[in-house]
Amino acid sequence: MDFEIGEYFRARTPSATLHINERVATLWAAGETVYHLGFGESRFPVHPRLKEALAASAGEKSYLPARGLPALREAVAGYYTRESGQTVRPDQVIIGPGSKALIFALQMALKADLYLPAASWVSYAPQAEMLGKTVHGIPGRVEDDYVPDLAAFEVSVAATDAQKLLIINSPSNPTGRMLDEDFLQALASLCRRHNVVVLSDEIYARLSHDEPAISMARYYPEGTFTLGGLSKHLSLGGWRLGVAIAPSSPGGERVLAAMEAIASEIWSTASAPVQHAAVLAFSGEQDIEAYIDVCRRIHALRTGFFADRLQTLGIRCTRPQGGFYVTASFEEFSQALATRNIDTSDTLAGHLLDVYRIAALPGSAFGIPESELSLRLATSYLDMETDDAAARVLEAFTAGTPAEAFMTEQIHPRTHGCLRAFEHFVAELSGSAD
Numbered sequence: 453m454d455f456e457i458g459e460y461f462r463a464r465t466p467s468a469t470l471h472i473n474e475r476v477a478t479l480w481a482a483g484e485t486v487y488h489l490g491f492g493e494s495r496f497p498v499h500p501r502l503k504e505a506l507a508a509s510a511g512e513k514s515y516l517p518a519r520g521l522p523a524l525r526e527a528v529a530g531y532y533t534r535e536s537g538q539t540v541r542p543d544q545v546i547i548g549p550g551s552k553a554l555i556f557a558l559q560m561a562l563k564a565d566l567y568l569p570a571a572s573w574v575s576y577a578p579q580a581e582m583l584g585k586t587v588h589g590i591p592g593r594v595e596d597d598y599v600p601d602l603a604a605f606e607v608s609v610a611a612t613d614a615q616k617l618l619i620i621n622s623p624s625n626p627t628g629r630m631l632d633e634d635f636l637q638a639l640a641s642l643c644r645r646h647n648v649v650v651l652s653d654e655i656y657a658r659l660s661h662d663e664p665a666i667s668m669a670r671y672y673p674e675g676t677f678t679l680g681g682l683s684k685h686l687s688l689g690g691w692r693l694g695v696a697i698a699p700s701s702p703g704g705e706r707v708l709a710a711m712e713a714i715a716s717e718i719w720s721t722a723s724a725p726v727q728h729a730a731v732l733a734f735s736g737e738q739d740i741e742a743y744i745d746v747c748r749r750i751h752a753l754r755t756g757f758f759a760d761r762l763q764t765l766g767i768r769c770t771r772p773q774g775g776f777y778v779t780a781s782f783e784e785f786s787q788a789l790a791t792r793n794i795d796t797s798d799t800l801a802g803h804l805l806d807v808y809r810i811a812a813l814p815g816s817a818f819g820i821p822e823s824e825l826s827l828r829l830a831t832s833y834l835d836m837e838t839d840d841a842a843a844r845v846l847e848a849f850t851a852g853t854p855a856e857a858f859m860t861e862q863i864h865p866r867t868h869g870c871l872r873a874f875e876h877f878v879a880e881l882s883g884s885a886d
């Protein structure tokens with residue numbers, strides 16, 4: 453039988469991040485060495501008390517309310533009140549099966565065009581397109597680490613009186629950059645002037661490297677929906693638990709009610725055992741917070757080291773301030789690359805995987821023009837490919853290994869191997885390869 457597929461999906465392939473992960477898995481299964489910089493998954497072990505809490509909740513088999521388990525919404529409200537210093541009430545909270553699903557529900561609930569900085573996470577634009585929305589790019593420049601150009605954004609939003617949705621993400625996937633206070637304040641007044649709703653994706657907020665991340669809700673509480681979850685700072689991507697906080701207003705409540713309706717028709721509720729266990733994750737208990745802090749410091753060391761070494765090799769990359777990503781630009785090598793028929797970020801990523809066994813995502817997957825020869829590099833898998841390897845990295849850190857020794861080849865052999873592969877690539881491009 454010939455099945456007819458909806459028009460939008462005829463030309464669609466699975467999300468770029470999941471696709472590269474599958475390609476790497478195939479190469480690994482064939483016994484190949486591949487440096488996997490393509491998938492952003494925090495790989496630390498599940499905290500033992502969270503494991504116990506999940507096991508203890510295995511008997512929770514009933515459907516929960518579409519907005520989430522009341523005790524969890526209360527814990528989430530308490531957590532965000534502590535984190536942001538502003539009161540968040542449980543009735544502003546909705547729980548979902550990952551923040552990805554909640555981002556989709558919010559986009560579905562709001563009648564608004566989407567405004568997206570280049571560079572932005574891979575799934576925002578496809579979600580909007582699935583919903584038939586128009587997506588407007590906001591330019592950013594590699595020289596500014598892709599922090600969005602507010603003047604260009606203002607010109608674009610001033611052209612229409614309709615409601616607009618802007619998605620920001622700080623710390624950023626793919627650049628690792630954070631939006632600072634001045635930027636957020638300027639953005640808040642711009643959004644106020646032009647009726648812009650903000651979805652502030654703060655899924656990496658607890659993984660800031662030095663300074664704490666600042667929430668957009670601090671400056672624009674009336675128009676900001678804050679998104680978070682457990683996937684990144686507690687390495688629980690597979691648990692599928694995300695949260696959204698709506699503005700405290702009748703308007704915010706109307707959007708939450710629409711999201712609740714969407715949830716009730718699509719996923720009903722996030723997994724009951726996971727929601728019960730997640731109460732502890734948001735409790736602020738000291739050992740959980742200490743664990744989050746250790747993981748944060750390790751990501752900071754590994755990502756900062758990687759970015760510094762790339763710069764030393766002459767590869768320009770963004771300055772990571774949070775999370776575990778950098779965006780590298782190979783524009784300076786564009787002539788040498790052109791002689792190898794590499795003139796897009798896609799062909800660049802393909803060449804690195806085929807020849808150097810480095811798996812990375814092309815900047816084009818993040819809304820960066822494909823001619824810009826940029827790659828998103830995630831450090832989260834290197835030397836943490838298996839659960840045992842990840843546990844060894846954690847152990848080395850918690851045993852008090854000094855920072856310099858922690859990043860040596862002994863503890864991070866594949867990180868060093870990957871950097872050597874980049875060194876060979878740069879040598880090839882500079883004509884000095886042996």
Ligand SMILES: Cc1ncc(COP(=O)(O)O)c(C=O)c1O
Nearest residue numbers: 550551552573625655681683694
């Ligand atoms: C920027 C960003 N937002 C949201 C998500 C989705 O996270 P989850 O659905 O696991 O909460 C991810 C995952 O990679 C991400 O990088």
